[in-house]
Amino acid sequence: xxxxxxxxxxxxxxxxxxxxxxxxxxxxxxxxxxxxxxxTKDGVRRGYHAHIKLKQMAVCVKGSCTFVLDDGKKREEISxxxxxxxxxxxxxxxxxxxxxxxxxxxVVLASEHYDExxxxxxxxxxxKVIHEQ
Numbered sequence: 001x002x003x004x005x006x007x008x009x010x011x012x013x014x015x016x017x018x019x020x021x022x023x024x025x026x027x028x029x030x031x032x033x034x035x036x037x038x039x040t041k042d043g044v045r046r047g048y049h050a051h052i053k054l055k056q057m058a059v060c061v062k063g064s065c066t067f068v069l070d071d072g073k074k075r076e077e078i079s080x081x082x083x084x085x086x087x088x089x090x091x092x093x094x095x096x097x098x099x100x101x102x103x104x105x106x107v108v109l110a111s112e113h114y115d116e117x118x119x120x121x122x123x124x125x126x127x128k129v130i131h132e133q
Contacts, residue, residue: 040100063104070094072130
């Protein structure tokens with residue numbers, strides 16, 4: 001469990017490039033929801049939550065942004081700035097996103113449909129849940 005940056009195989013020729021996202025190949029879960037974030041205003045930070053069971057693969061298909069990831073023991077920043085890298089997030093990981101470029105389009109593939117009960121939106125509660133495990 002946790003998070004890791006994933007390299008996607010880029011296919012292409014003189015006509016351009018293509019990346020395929022496929023279950024059980026480079027997406028290690030069933031995709032039940034896809035959403036994307038764009039037109040994020042300058043200086044805006046997003047996220048500020050963890051998920052109990054949701055798995056996600058985030059891909060910045062255009063532009064760039066930075067994730068802050070926290071497992072309750074360490075915090076790390078990971079930048080996404082190319083469409084051939086993804087960020088796999090599984091388990092109880094607090095996430096924040098910032099530094100969205102003006103042209104950023106962040107696509108997120110999710111293992112579950114939206115479920116508010118799966119969110120932990122309070123950092124202190126997140127830390128408490130981590131220590132109860």
